[in-house]
Amino acid sequence: MALLETTGVTKRFGGLQAVGKMDFSLEQGQIVSIIGPNGAGKTTFFNTLTGIYRPEEGQIHFNGGSLVGLRPDQITARGIARTFQNIRLFGGMTVIENIMVGMHAHLKQSLPDALFHTRSFQSEEKDAHRRAVELMDFVGLKGVGDELSRNLPYGGQRRVEIARALASDPKLLLLDEPTAGMNPRETDEAVNLFRRLRNELGVTILLIEHSMRVVMDISERITVMDYGLKIAEGLPEEISNNTRVVEAYLGRGAADLLDL
């Protein structure tokens, strides 16, 4: 059974249909990309999956339960974590604290625990801290745990965002344009990191990406959206030869010029 399955998901803003009748499914352990021109509805689809928007129609099933109508924090607790298109770290908090915020749903400490510093509280905080350092190491950051996250360079901030998302122990990780603004070397490192996430931690990855180099390199399957609709789906080779996809990007007639 698929890890994530949406059927007929539709999200409208007023008269505009941002996502229309989206049927999409994702198997455990895959790396899948969603591509499409600007304004195609990719991020809206992400926001619908994570509960920031509520779809007008359709079903979302994840790991055997429905997600429609749940709050974002409940969805995170069920195992979907995400990063944002424009980095949204907690700039005034340290890197370690950022990552520890990601663990919120899993920490059991209660108000009295925190007030009286009970033994279970102390050991839980210690574990959380240790795990945050491990995650920091995993994404390739060292020795910056006490820096305010806003003081890190761009690539570092992207890594912290991924570490923070991992802290919630997700089964599925949604990455929204994770390599935007990176130079080729940083991009290669990022792609390696995504592979390690899947291979070493077993996290299923769904990413929105514009860089075709990344998409073709890492994706096992690709879904293409345009004007809120899914226009193609398949293996990377199939997608790069698909007439509708080329037209969506380059305009009608472009496919003829390219001899496809």
Next chain:
Amino acid sequence: MNALKNLFVTPITRFWRWASQGKHPLVVTLVFLAVGTALVYGSPRSLIAFFVFISTAIFIYYLPMSPRLKLGLAALITLGLIPVLGLRNIFYLEVIFQISVFAALALGLNIVVGFAGLLDLGYVAFYAVGAYSWAIFGSQQLYMLHAVPGTMSTAANFPLPRDAFYLFLFLGVGLAGLTGILLGLPVLRLRGDYLAIVTLGFGEVIRVLANNLDKPLNLTNGPQGITPIQRPTLPGPVLDALRVVYNPLVGHPVTESQFYNLFFYLAALMVILVVIMVVRRLDDSKIGRAWTAIREDETAAIAMGIPLVRMKLAAFAAGASFAGAMGVLFAASRTFVSPESFSFMQSIGVLTMVILGGLGSIPGVIVGAAVVVILNLQVLTGLSLFLSQLRQSDAVIPIINFAWKDLSTQLDPAKYQRLLFGFILILMMIYRPAGLIPAERRKRELKSETEAPNGVPGENNAGDKKPDVQEDVHGAA
């Protein structure tokens, strides 16, 4: 400018450097403390003496000493010296009591505004809830529910014993916290400015309720306020014992009402200690991290699994409950409450303390409260008193040959208190926008880890800390 720097700043910086070495911190602090105490003791009305005395706090806070030593010195001042000096000149006890009350309020508001980033413009409403809870049950108001407002009770006794005060200290906490939750439930879905307006409205609602709940049931006695409100008992034998100690120290016989002042000061101090402990521990738990995350980015916070509404409610309730405790204390210490004490300006005043001291910074907020109270009660009043005396004297401004007497009554110096206060706020916000003692994130990462910049330059920021020390010197000066 340079000459000014040579004259003032350089010696102070040098002195500070000298004072930070070896055993010097303790020596300097003790000398200042001794001189300050002697000065205040000798001339209880002198503002300068008072400033020398409280400047010790700056030394204790900033000079390098072990935490235990700092705590010991703080305890010596708050429990040993202030009671004696305060009983000698009861005005100081009043000042320090007000500082404590407002510091606790500011600490509570700091949770809501500083940690969680929810702008609350009606915070004083929770203070009112606490104050009125003891005012109604701790006075004879319950006998007068059907009486015309303004009439005095003829009953000889009170419905509750005096010492129910202690119970109400806790009840006030719960009641105010509950009010916070009740207010929060419908409005916390709002963000930023909208929330500010709603809380502003709520603050006014509580004040207007207090003003008008004298009909149909006379609960609050309307604008006249409720009086007398009971104070807890101070047992006679204890007072006698205290007199034996304090009378010779203070230099005059101490009355019972002065001991009450001392009692309420100590009670406020206790509340503050509890508040500081609670705030620090909350800040260091997942609750505190959730609050800061909400302040930094609400959308990201909720995507990280933080239940937004519940965490905001917690912030509101925690902040409100501290105000409730202080309200009960305030009602008992004044033996009188009226709606006037809970005006919008009070809410703004507490917010000023929080922002002036440093949003989100616990020591900052306490200093903010102290600065505002001292400015209002001592410096600005002292200044306008001085100017009024000039008006009544025959003094003449030398060069322009203008007699103070001729100054128009429109230009009464007393009216300029608020103006000066405003100027000070503006200057502060321009030159120290993060507050007197800016908030700092706790350093958590173990220092044992070697700095191995893995393609991530972090070294640039390591050196940023140093210039701060110098700035503090200027601030202290």
